[in-house]
Amino acid sequence: xxxxxxxxxxxxxxxxxxxxxxxxxxxxxxxxxxxxxxxxxxxxxxxxxxxxxxxxxxxxxxxxxxxxxxxxxxxxxx
Numbered sequence: 001x002x003x004x005x006x007x008x009x010x011x012x013x014x015x016x017x018x019x020x021x022x023x024x025x026x027x028x029x030x031x032x033x034x035x036x037x038x039x040x041x042x043x044x045x046x047x048x049x050x051x052x053x054x055x056x057x058x059x060x061x062x063x064x065x066x067x068x069x070x071x072x073x074x075x076x077x078x
Contacts, residue, residue: 048072 041054047064049072058065
């Protein structure tokens, strides 16, 4: 009887893990489709390193667009 309960718990746990994995895949697919459907994004240039990046990924500091790259920030500190 103990072995039967053990295997039932193992199967239920496996099904739960598979369900979580499939939900994450579906969410990633849905997010990718939403980004694709959004169309082209406005691009801005980092005022420090000159890299062009989507406006959604940039941050505005002192009326200048900056990228979020750590190397760019470290270069600025020098």
